[in-house]
Amino acid sequence: MSSALNDLFPHPIVQAPMAGGASCPELAAAVSEAGGLGFLAAGYKTADGMYQEIKQVRGLTGRPFGVNLFMPQPEVADPAAVDVYRHQLAGEATWYRTPLGDPDGGRDDGYDAKLAILRDDPVPVVSFTFGCPTREVVHALQRVGTRTVVTVTTVEEAQAAQEAAADAVCVQGVEAGGHQGTHRDNPETDGAGIGLLALVTQVREAVRLPIVATGGIMRGAQIAAVLTAGADLAQLGTAFLVAPESGAPTVHKEAMTDPLFTRTELTRAFSGRPARGLVNRFLREHGPYAPAAYPQVHHMTAPLRKAAARAGDTQGMALWAGQGHRLARALPAGQLVEVLAAELDAARAAAGQRGAA
Ligand SMILES: Cc1cc2nc3c(=O)[nH]c(=O)nc-3n(C[C@H](O)[C@H](O)[C@H](O)COP(=O)(O)O)c2cc1C
Numbered sequence: 070m071s072s073a074l075n076d077l078f079p080h081p082i083v084q085a086p087m088a089g090g091a092s093c094p095e096l097a098a099a100v101s102e103a104g105g106l107g108f109l110a111a112g113y114k115t116a117d118g119m120y121q122e123i124k125q126v127r128g129l130t131g132r133p134f135g136v137n138l139f140m141p142q143p144e145v146a147d148p149a150a151v152d153v154y155r156h157q158l159a160g161e162a163t164w165y166r167t168p169l170g171d172p173d174g175g176r177d178d179g180y181d182a183k184l185a186i187l188r189d190d191p192v193p194v195v196s197f198t199f200g201c202p203t204r205e206v207v208h209a210l211q212r213v214g215t216r217t218v219v220t221v222t223t224v225e226e227a228q229a230a231q232e233a234a235a236d237a238v239c240v241q242g243v244e245a246g247g248h249q250g251t252h253r254d255n256p257e258t259d260g261a262g263i264g265l266l267a268l269v270t271q272v273r274e275a276v277r278l279p280i281v282a283t284g285g286i287m288r289g290a291q292i293a294a295v296l297t298a299g300a301d302l303a304q305l306g307t308a309f310l311v312a313p314e315s316g317a318p319t320v321h322k323e324a325m326t327d328p329l330f331t332r333t334e335l336t337r338a339f340s341g342r343p344a345r346g347l348v349n350r351f352l353r354e355h356g357p358y359a360p361a362a363y364p365q366v367h368h369m370t371a372p373l374r375k376a377a378a379r380a381g382d383t384q385g386m387a388l389w390a391g392q393g394h395r396l397a398r399a400l401p402a403g404q405l406v407e408v409l410a411a412e413l414d415a416a417r418a419a420a421g422q423r424g425a426a
Contacts, residue, residue, distance in 0.1 A: 073279040074216055074237055075301055077133040077193060079104040080410045081292065083281055084402070085306030086137030086196065087247065088112030089389075093316035094122050096309060096402055098129035103403035104410070106194065106302075108135040116182035123192060133193035135218070138184070140200030141177035145254065146341065146362035154360050155369060161351070165376035165385065174368035184209075191215050196239060198250035199342075201229045208234065218281060220250030222262065227272045239304060240265070240272050242284030246307045246391030248344040249335065256361045259343065262335070266298055273299030287396035289412020293420065296413075305409075307391040312402040320381050324388050325397040333394065339374065339387040341366030347394065350384035351377075 075081065082105035086092050089110075097107030109126060111119040119136065126134050151172050162169050187195055188209055195210055196218035207217050211234075219230035220239040229252065230238045241250050242265025249262065263271075265284040272280060282300035285307075286292060292303040309315060311322045324330050330347040337343060338355040342363035346352060351373075359366060370387075377385030400408065 073301055074106070074194065074218070074281070075279070077216070078106050080406060081296060081302045081413070082106070082406055082409055083135075083283075083302050083304035084108050084309045085247075085283060085304045086110035086112075086135070087306055087310060087315075087317070087389075088114075088137075088139075089387075090316040090318075091310045093314070094125035094129060096312060096314040096316065097134050098126050099312070099314045099402035100309065100406055101126075101132035101134045102130045103406035105406045106133060106135055108137055108194075108196070110137050111183050112137065112139040112178060112198075114179075116179045116186055119183055120186050120190075123190070135194035135196055136187065136192050137196045137198060138180060139178040140197055140202065140252075141180045142199065142363060143253070144176070146365050147360065150360035151362045151365045151369070154358070154362070154366060157355065157358065158369065158373070161373050161385070165373050165380075167372040167376045169373070170368045170371040172362070172365035172369045174364070174371075176364060178364075187215065188213055194218060196220065198248070200252045201226065201233050202235075204233050211236070221272065222249055222251045222268070224271050224275045226252050227276045227278070231276045231278055235278065237279040237281055237301070238272065238276065239281040239283055240269050240300065242266075242268055242282075243335070244285030244345075244392040245283055246310070246333070246345050246394070247389040248340065248342055251343070254342050254361050254363060259335075265295065269295055269298045269300050285391045285393040287391075287393035289409045289414070290416040291393075292409060292413045293416035297420075307394050307397060308405065308409075309402055310390075311397040311399045312405060313399065314402045318378050318386070320378075320383050321386065321388055322399065324383050325390055325394045330388070330390075330394075333390050333392055337361060337363075337366065339367070339370050340364065344387070344389060345391060347388040347390045349386070349388060351386075
């Protein structure tokens with residue numbers, strides 16, 4: 070039952086799931102109401118927390134929306150490396166006056182319990198990141214009418230998603246804000262991330278599945294570009310993070326266009342897995358030696374990040390941001406969907422005119 074997602078909503082615009090609070094029910098509902106696809110992020114939430122948010126979205130809109138799940142992680146972390154990092158973070162714990170979190174705070178993110186809810190009370194779309202679900206899981210969701218999407222960062226991962234019978238792939242370029250959805254974190258491939266246009270083009274030629282393109286997209290003309298390259302939809306995170314409906318902390322939203330922050334980098338400093346954020350003090354100091362240990366490092370730094378956010382200290386927070394962050398526009402989410410759709414139309418018309426000239 071492989072089918073595109075385009076028939077579910079009018080605009081080829083998806084609001085990226087953003088764990089940590091940004092993609093709250095109000096944001097997802099506003100995007101879906103405007104004719105895009107809003108997404109909830111189940112990551113870091115309990116199964117019940119996820120379900121409450123699903124019910125909230127249903128109370129706000131009757132339109133389709135999606136729920137994003139983190140795949141359970143294999144045990145790859147070296148406990149000795151995690152311990153060394155714990156010592157390296159001791160000064161942060163003193164500075165923010167909080168003990169570090171327990172690195173063994175759980176690796177499966179409540180995956181089975183969340184799936185059970187999504188099978189019992191289906192939602193229109195479920196997407197997965199950090200790995201590829203089994204065929205059984207994909208089929209079980211498809212049987213209850215749910216479309217499935219798997220995030221991929223290479224052609225091989227896209228082929229694995231096709232093997233698993235997913236309905237679509239979310240092709241994530243290295244420009245993307247937040248975590249790379251790589252199926253298996255491997256430090257040997259650090260620096261080998263592929264830019265979105267190159268990746269979409271390769272995946273288009275390698276698999277039959279519909280493509281959702283994501284990473285660094287902030288304007289309608291970029292949506293036109295990825296659709297021309299073979300994508301069916303564009304997914305935007307950073308662009309929606311700054312919307313008034315987004316649950317991201319105000320200081321995170323403001324940092325996106327603050328001239329103080331000029332660069333983004335992929336770092337393991339906050340979570341142990343490569344994620345793109347604005348370069349701040351914490352990232353600069355700890356990025357160079359942070360181990361490949363997700364989610365152990367995520368659990369360990371959680372109290373530090375919370376304390377920094379409480380203090381409004383952007384130098385200690387994980388300021389996830391895509392490479393296009395300076396182009397962020399703090400418009401209400403529904404209005405942003407409309408502006409993006411109008412820009413897309415204008416870009417297509419301009420390209421048509423150039424083609425005809
Ligand atoms: C704050 C933040 C949190 C994110 N959390 C998730 C998540 O929970 N699940 C997921 O699949 N992707 C997550 N992402 C990645 C997005 O799905 C998407 O790939 C990315 O935002 C695209 O790049 P852009 O931010 O430049 O638009 C997150 C991104 C950001 C900025």
